[in-house]
Amino acid sequence: MTTDFDDARAARLRELLGTRSIVLVGMMGAGKSSVGKRLARRLALPFADADTEIEQAAGMSIPEIFAHHGETAFRDGEKKVIARLLEGGPGVLATGGGAYMNAQTRAAIADAAVSVWLKADLDLLLRRVRRRDDRPLLRTEDPAGTLARLIDERYPVYAGAAVTVTSRDVPQEVMVDEVIEALDRHLGGSGTGADA
Template sequence: MALSLRKTVVMVGMMGAGKTAIGRAVAEELDVPFLDSDEEIVRAAQMEISEIFERDGEGFFRDRETEVITRLLEEAPCILSTGGGAFLSPRNRDVISEKGVSVWLNADLELLWSRVRHKDTRPLLRTADPKATLTELWQARVPHYQQADLAVESHENYSISDMAERVILNLKKRSDVLGHKQENENG
């Protein structure tokens, strides 16, 4: 029996946690759309996030981020990946909790470092000591991520498919989020 997504699932966590890769796999498994809030902001603004930060500042960007996340949560249920900083905002946490369900991909610092250390696509890590920067970000952000509705532990030996399966198993515990299509038709 096919599963039916009743609320948007919002993937939260640090850079390198796998929000996009695992989110895409979950979306494919559930046969629902996958969206990325950062991509939606870029599309709406017609400029890169780094350009928005430079031209208009972080406050302006965070306001647009909240607008986009709120809009996406009002549309048909999907899997939504957010930027690492999105869940730090109480406004975003509140609207996600009210209209969707948040899933924290909880990866430890060493796993995150192993995934991001050789990539130059992470502007926040373009510092003299990127591991120290990542450590500071991780320590500051984990208390916010711990407020997520669900948490799924990452391990280095888990594949994307393994993690997607673990996310879906956690979502199945929430009948308000994920159920069988027959249940939707009868109830």
């Protein structure tokens, strides 16, 4: 149930965003898609999941794309899909874990959106990704070691996002509140409370 305050805050954030989108970045399992859907609903903005869009464009799942065409072809398609989605802003976009590692994609996001890094620790990510077996990069003999290596590689790059919010095991609506609060502060609204 939304309140008049929620509606007013959503309207103010949409005004502050203008034509820009909100792009959620972070590791697999950080909650980008689930938080993104709820955030879009709360802000009355369209939602897109880059991975879903890639699968629809390719006519196959991401694991199938990796298996048949390789990671390089996937990343090229990912870059093109994200660029197309950013042209349609404003909206909320959840990206795949490796998308933000591409310098052209980062530049496109910086030009057309506000990036939000959902930062999660290794233990949380491991608990979440173990629930699914559709993560091509984790199809190794040591998924925990692979995930730790990806964190080491990616976190310094993710740290360049405009906003950082710590992802943790709390109700998704709490995460959405914290993202809204952080965006409000970043965009110069009248957010209150501690840093997310």
